[in-house]
Amino acid sequence: MVEKLVNGFKNFRKSYFEKRSKVLQQLAEKGQSPQTMVICCADSRVEPSILFGTGPGDLFVVRNVANLVPPFTSKDNVSIGSALEYAVKILRVKDIIVLGHAHCGGVAALCKSINNDKEGEITDNLTDFIKSWVDIAKPALSKVYFDHKDENIEVNSERAVVLYSYNNLLTYPWLNDAVNENSLEIHAWWLDFKSVMLWKKAQGSDAFMPMEF
Numbered sequence: 001m002v003e004k005l006v007n008g009f010k011n012f013r014k015s016y017f018e019k020r021s022k023v024l025q026q027l028a029e030k031g032q033s034p035q036t037m038v039i040c041c042a043d044s045r046v047e048p049s050i051l052f053g054t055g056p057g058d059l060f061v062v063r064n065v066a067n068l069v070p071p072f073t074s075k076d077n078v079s080i081g082s083a084l085e086y087a088v089k090i091l092r093v094k095d096i097i098v099l100g101h102a103h104c105g106g107v108a109a110l111c112k113s114i115n116n117d118k119e120g121e122i123t124d125n126l127t128d129f130i131k132s133w134v135d136i137a138k139p140a141l142s143k144v145y146f147d148h149k150d151e152n153i154e155v156n157s158e159r160a161v162v163l164y165s166y167n168n169l170l171t172y173p174w175l176n177d178a179v180n181e182n183s184l185e186i187h188a189w190w191l192d193f194k195s196v197m198l199w200k201k202a203q204g205s206d207a208f209m210p211m212e213f
């Protein structure tokens with residue numbers, strides 16, 4: 001597999017670099033100035049650059065399990081907090097997109113954790129970090145009814161986690177200021193890679209609407 005990556009880099013040097021060497025040289029000399037930050041899952045099926053047709057220098061990306069943004073006051077916010085701080089205060093990005101996705105293993109782990117807690121089951125001790133990380137988003141699912149056999153429970157949970165992260169962005173004071181000054185816009189999107197559809201949070205509502213193309 002690593003060999004495949006090395007060959008991929010060889011091709012990148014040949015094809016991409018030859019065509020856009022100027023862009024890359026400018027990025028090296030002048031530094032980065034991306035306009036957009038994307039917060040998405042570590043899932044290998046979610047590839048922002050491929051999805052959005054962007055190249056080096058275009059996106060400032062943070063990936064973690066289940067695309068989580070803990071609240072500003074959380075003890076777990078150091079990693080994402082430092083990235084947000086750099087993006088908003090130094091890079092002054094114009095947009096931040098929280099990008100969730102279908103069949104998210106991280107959100108599934110959160111649902112399992114909540115169900116286990118409800119049923120008094122002892123959760124597995126196989127993982128050291130996953131439960132404590134995804135449990136950050138427990139409040140997001142308080143409105144999702146786990147007892148109902150809702151066929152969309154997976155989708156509803158994934159979108160609820162996206163909204164949780166989206167709302168938590170506004171708990172970071174300097175980010176909230178930038179939004180109020182209209183120098184920054186934040187977005188909540190959810191990707192279904194099976195149907196190749198992108199959904200976005202509607203304005204003034206928590207409903208997700210499919211983007212029309």
Ligand SMILES: [Zn+2]
Pocket residue numbers: 041042043065066067101103104105106107
């Ligand atoms: Zn995921």
